Amino acid sequence: MTLEVPLVLADEGAVQVQLVVGGPREEGRREWSVYARDGGSGSWTRHARGLLSVGGEASGSGNVSGLGEVSAWPPVGAEMVDFAGTYERLAGVGLAYGPAFRGLRSVWRRREEVFAEAELPEGASTGRLKMHPVLLDAALYAWLACVDGAGDGVRLPFAWS
Structure with missing residues (x-):
């Protein structure tokens, strides 16, 4: 996920928010983006984008996003x-x-x-x-x-x- 532009909400008034998810690409991945505009007028601004991927449940092995094994708490050497x-x-x-x-x-x-x-x-x-x-x-x-x-x-x- 990448945040591109902060989404600032005014004290009053509405903001339209739109989540766009693209079609499947390689290995079932899909691009997504979040857009917003003030009160339904004006141009849409992309605020964030990312990539969804197919995945299963967490394995419980303690390995999170390639950080290595965390089998002890606190982590050894930390x-x-x-x-x-x-x-x-x-x-x-x-x-x-x-x-x-x-x-x-x-x-x-x-x-x-x-x-x-x-x-x-x-x-x-x-x-x-x-x-x-x-x-x-x-x-x-x-x-x-x-x-x-x-x-x-x-x-x-x-x-x-």
Whole structure:
């Protein structure tokens, strides 16, 4: 997934959002894009794009996206990261979220790899989702906790694979 343009929602008024999924390509993969426009007028802007692929259930082996085996917790060779103040630092640059998005419990780092322990807020349900969006958000906070906070603003990831 690649985020191309932020989708800014106004305090008032409607935004039309459109998800477009293309036809099957090699190995059943399909391209997808998210477009939006203000209140049903104006031109459509592509905000994100990605690729869907055919896949089965997680194997449970602990191998996630080629990161290697994670058979022990904390991961062998990883060091705990002190992320105290991360939420407050991010709020200071305009990335303030409510308590539902504060599910990060621990962060560990092993060289370039970042590991996180996160939980859903009380009463939240995953329903049909494999991963709840607040858990993805917590994972991003784990990455941000490991990024140098020096300078203006904050760096955000815009592409995932």
